[in-house]
Amino acid sequence: MANEVIFHSIHQPESWKLSSYLSTGGYETLKKVVMEKMSPEEIINQVKISALRGRGGAGFPTGLKWSFMPRHFQGDKYIVCNTDEGEPGTFKDRDIIRYNPHQLIEGMAIAAYTMGVKVGYNYIHGEIWESYERFEEALEEARVAGFLGDNLFGSDFSFNLHAHHGYGAYICGEETALLESIEGRKGQPRFKPPFPASFGLYGKPTTINNTETFASIPYIIRNGGQKFLELGKPNNGGTKIFSVSGHVNKPGNFEIGMGTPFSELLEMAGGVRNGHKLKAVIPGGSSVPVLPAEIIMDCTMDYDSLSKAGSMLGAGSVIVMDETVCMVKALERLSYFYFEESCGQCTPCREGTGWLYRIVHRIEHGKGKPEDLALLDSVTSNIMGRTICALGDAAAMPVQGMLKHYRNEFEYHIEHKKCMV
Amino acid sequence: MAALRIAQDELGWLSTELMDFVANYLCMAPVAVYEVASFYNMYEMHPVGKYKITVCTNLSCTLMGAEGIAEHMKKKLGIDFGETTGDGRFTLKEGECMGACGEGPLFLVNNKRMCGSLSPEKVDQILAELE
Ligand SMILES: Cc1cc2nc3c(=O)[nH]c(=O)nc-3n(C[C@H](O)[C@H](O)[C@H](O)COP(=O)(O)O)c2cc1C
Numbered sequence: 001m002a003n004e005v006i007f008h009s010i011h012q013p014e015s016w017k018l019s020s021y022l023s024t025g026g027y028e029t030l031k032k033v034v035m036e037k038m039s040p041e042e043i044i045n046q047v048k049i050s051a052l053r054g055r056g057g058a059g060f061p062t063g064l065k066w067s068f069m070p071r072h073f074q075g076d077k078y079i080v081c082n083t084d085e086g087e088p089g090t091f092k093d094r095d096i097i098r099y100n101p102h103q104l105i106e107g108m109a110i111a112a113y114t115m116g117v118k119v120g121y122n123y124i125h126g127e128i129w130e131s132y133e134r135f136e137e138a139l140e141e142a143r144v145a146g147f148l149g150d151n152l153f154g155s156d157f158s159f160n161l162h163a164h165h166g167y168g169a170y171i172c173g174e175e176t177a178l179l180e181s182i183e184g185r186k187g188q189p190r191f192k193p194p195f196p197a198s199f200g201l202y203g204k205p206t207t208i209n210n211t212e213t214f215a216s217i218p219y220i221i222r223n224g225g226q227k228f229l230e231l232g233k234p235n236n237g238g239t240k241i242f243s244v245s246g247h248v249n250k251p252g253n254f255e256i257g258m259g260t261p262f263s264e265l266l267e268m269a270g271g272v273r274n275g276h277k278l279k280a281v282i283p284g285g286s287s288v289p290v291l292p293a294e295i296i297m298d299c300t301m302d303y304d305s306l307s308k309a310g311s312m313l314g315a316g317s318v319i320v321m322d323e324t325v326c327m328v329k330a331l332e333r334l335s336y337f338y339f340e341e342s343c344g345q346c347t348p349c350r351e352g353t354g355w356l357y358r359i360v361h362r363i364e365h366g367k368g369k370p371e372d373l374a375l376l377d378s379v380t381s382n383i384m385g386r387t388i389c390a391l392g393d394a395a396a397m398p399v400q401g402m403l404k405h406y407r408n409e410f411e412y413h414i415e416h417k418k419c420m421v
Numbered sequence: 422m423a424a425l426r427i428a429q430d431e432l433g434w435l436s437t438e439l440m441d442f443v444a445n446y447l448c449m450a451p452v453a454v455y456e457v458a459s460f461y462n463m464y465e466m467h468p469v470g471k472y473k474i475t476v477c478t479n480l481s482c483t484l485m486g487a488e489g490i491a492e493h494m495k496k497k498l499g500i501d502f503g504e505t506t507g508d509g510r511f512t513l514k515e516g517e518c519m520g521a522c523g524e525g526p527l528f529l530v531n532n533k534r535m536c537g538s539l540s541p542e543k544v545d546q547i548l549a550e551l552e
């Protein structure tokens with residue numbers, strides 16, 4: 001079931017325009033929900049049945065997350081969409097706001113109705129200015145047409161949505177750092193608890209979801225949770241957009257059912273470049289452990305299969321590497337990224353990411369020492385689980401994955417001061 | 422943050438005077454403004470050339486040829502990352518993942534215009550247009 005939920009209209013000219021969205025039944029679901037006063041419990045129930053899990057990386061069940069919002073709380077509450085896509089290998093949310101922004105707006109409006117929220121924000125990654133502008137245009141179209149604003153469809157439901165443009169900080173993808181950033185400060189993650197559902201934006205109850213998560217909502221409410229679930233597999237409902245990059249002939253986004261074999265996805269992306277052999281794949285964005293070709297070729301693309309294989313689905317960002325890739329060099333670049341993007345609040349992360357980078361750097365440059373691999377093991381275990389946010393783990397996991405599957409390449413580098421490949 | 426972006430669009434970079442002006446305008450402590458400006462990568466705290474070109478060198482883009490593009494640009498412009506050409510036209514920077522890896526290798530001009538699927542020829546053409 002390709003392009004069933006989100007990219008269904010991508011072939012239309014100017015698919016991002018309101019008129020195009022309306023021609024595919026857009027905003028009818030929102031109207032129905034509001035006019036027929038569908039109960040929030042029923043909406044949450046459908047989302048639970050759909051087995052929709054957060055598309056931002058952690059895979060937390062969305063229906064459950066929504067039920068944490070204090071429904072009867074009087075006063076301001078917020079929903080926030082996370083379009084701060086900066087995880088190396090991930091580029092799906094950009095295409096959602098470029099090609100189908102109204103479906104995201106409709107999904108957020110339904111979420112707002114469900115959780116009794118009047119104001120929402122969409123936080124957009126700094127480097128995609130042109131997509132940010134397009135989203136602003138879509139917001140304006142929706143306001144003029146009466147799909148955003150006060151007393152929608154003549155009811156007592158009001159919802160206003162604003163876009164916020166980031167300015168280049170990976171850490172702002174972490175939900176509490178993102179809230180700090182919207183409030184106009186540096187994006188440093190907050191301690192949890194309290195969780196955003198009780199103390200979020202401006203200290204008010206807040207629900208944060210990924211772009212793709214919100215954009216899946218209109219389909220679920222329109223067709224029922226069961227139909228969405230059946231697009232994927234049990235516990236892994238729906239279609240998922242996979243961003244495929246690296247050594248493939250046709251890099252790009254592919255929306256396919258959860259549970260599709262990896263080999264099919266690789267074929268859709270045109271196969272490995274230049275007729276080379278597949279070496280390894282990072283299946284969920286730079287933060288998840290790498291999997292060698294033998295293992296990934298037997299996996300299906302869903303949360304459960306990849307976690308059984310020792311990695312994660314993450315945000316569905318598939319980085320393909322062929323036989324020419326030196327794993328030490330690949331890891332060096334990733335470790336530099338985490339070192340550079342650590343916000344510096346916690347010592348294990350601030351110091352640990354520096355250590356990881358320096359050690360991998362010296363191995364890559366022929367200055368590695370025999371004891372370095374043990375040192376890498378110890379630094380990663382000192383980071384894991386000891387930090388305020390998950391960036392620490394995100395920096396440690398790729399190192400662990402590389403050492404698990406490609407230790408021999410690192411040893412070769414240390415001993416021979418050069419590359420194996 | 423938006424105020425700093427707009428200010429930077431005017432001058433190309435954020436001088437202390439400019440940040441003080443923004444702080445004053447928003448009734449904020451200047452230090453709070455400096456803090457924000459120095460935290461986010463896309464603000465410039467030092468002068469840059471008329472065109473700031475940020476090349477993504479993160480993993481996906483590197484696999485897809487970002488190193489070759491970066492080398493080509495360094496040679497062509499005669500500068501390294503973090504430097505500005507003598508005539509003040511171009512600054513070259515190394516960037517992190519821009520969330521557009523499918524179109525790698527790519528760069529961003531003045532924080533706004535993204536140019537993807539680069540080849541040396543395409544780079545030459547874009548640079549020529551910017552002259
Ligand atoms: C360092 C870091 C970066 C993150 N970056 C993103 C991101 O770019 N986009 C995103 O949706 N979630 C990101 N997350 C996950 C969010 O914190 C959060 O879990 C997510 O937005 C929740 O939405 P979901 O339940 O719909 O997935 C990141 C987390 C961490 C720790």
Ligand code: SF4
Pocket residue numbers: 171188189341342343344345346347349350387388389390391392
């Ligand atoms: S784990 Fe790293 S990025 Fe996260 S809060 Fe701590 S120092 Fe900051």
Ligand code: FES
Pocket residue numbers: 087088089090477478479480481482483517518519520521522525
């Ligand atoms: S790695 Fe270059 S844009 Fe993502």
